[in-house]
Amino acid sequence: MDAIDLFAGAGGFSTGARMAGANVVWAANHWPAAVEVHANNHPDTLHICQDLQQADWTQVPAHDLLMASPACQGHSRARGKERPHHDAQRSTAWAVVSAAEHHRPAFFLVENVPEFAKWELYPAWCAAMTALGYAMTPMVLDAADHGVAQHRRRLFIVGTRSRHPIALKLPRLSHVGAGTLIDFEGGKWSPIERPGRSAATLARIAEGRRVCGPRFLTAYYGNERGGRSLERPVGTITTRDRWAVIDGDRMRMLNVQECRRAMGFPDDYQLPHRAKDAMHMLGNAVVPPVARDVINALKVAA
Template sequence: MKAADLFAGAGGFSTGAKQAGCYVVWAANHWQSAVDVHAANHPETAHACQDLNQADWRDVPAHDLLLASPACQGHTPARGKEKPHHDAQRSTAWAVTSALEFHRPAAAVAENVPEFLKWALFPAWRQAVEALGYALALHVIDSADHGVPQHRRRLFIVCTRSKSPLQLHFEPRAHVGANRFINFESGKWADIHRSGRSAATLARVAAGRARFGERFLMPYYGSGSGLTGRCLSRPLGTVTTVDRWAVVNGSRMRMLTAAENRDAMGFPATYKLPEQHRQAVHMLGNAVCPPVARDVIAGIMAAA
């Protein structure tokens, strides 16, 4: 099965597609750095760097499966206060319908945050896809149920040229704890009680230590996991586009490394990341977890 990957970014959808037995013929993103990372890991794929709302679909090779992860920033509650650019980000979903109209592949999968379903224009978007001959099945999936050491709930819309929607059923895999990827010998450690450390951070450390002992994870920014942190035997909370999770080891603490974020997303250990830490974390936080993509695509292929 040949696949095309829109908004390919760090390449999680493409990686999962390859693991499911697909050949990814084309991938595109508007950010050149993301395209470069995707190309480094998927050299056999043709690449384009462009605004996909301006794409000429005649330039895209024929494919059986369209994969797409339009921007989620305009939908997620994590966006904070409404901003003008969110309108433009939400409009990226229409590139999916444009690609489907031209190529009419047998199937498509669109990934986004579950709040995508609350978008005022979602009924119109769904109607447009259905008008092209596709039946839609909505799946909200937690990556932890697919063996990824991270809780990450995402919406996967499976579109098939079939009379009825293709409802996929997955046997939940055993949850994998964060201790699978934390490397206590790596990273830049700092004393917890150094000058300038905020009272909120110190309170979170104290609460986590009282509950979990000397080694645990905690959100360094924001209020995720409350004020108590997370034990290492649990999957990590959602990886975001900025550094969020810190690991505590006795009297020291540090943020997760790019490699640990990669492993928490379920990418292969050999997957190449940008040298700049901030870029790597940003791309990973926007990515699709490869094992989830693999299982969804494998389910579609099995039903074909």
């Protein structure tokens, strides 16, 4: 099976496709740093750095599977106040339609946040894909059910050129605790009780100690309060540091290596040297083992 990867980013879709035995022949992204990372890890893939709404699809190799993860920021509940640029971000999904219209691959696979299905133009987007001859199977999947030590719920839309939507049989694996990710001998630790530590942070840590004991995770932002047991998967990895490790009287943020593991990338997967860029790419990535399981199930069902 030959595949292409639109909005390839760090390469989660491509890595998952390779795990499933697919050959990723072409990948594209508008961010040069992401294209460089993808090329370093997938050297046999043809790469292009471009706004995909301006792409010339005649220059894209033939393929069986179109994979795409359009911008999610305009849909996500974490986006905050609605802003004008969110319309532009949401419109990236139309590149999937134009690519499918030209190539008509046998299958497509789109990943996004679950709120994508609440987009005002989602019915029109689905109608366009239906008009191209695709039957669609939308599924909200949690990465934790696929052997990854992270709770990450994402919408996957499987499209097939068939009369009826396809039924996929996906594995549901036992959850893996966040403790498997963490190197307690490494990282840059700091004392919890230090000048300048906010009262809110100290209160959150105190609550975590009460519930979880001396070792746990705590979120720096979001709806989660207190602590999260290391026997549970970590919460969603985001584009900026979110999760702190508490170990007795010291603490630190999860590092890039630990977040790479939480996303299901191999330990030797190359990421930017600048931690901020690496975290941004990981937070936006598709979880490879989830993509692997969906593609494997698609191959069986088709």
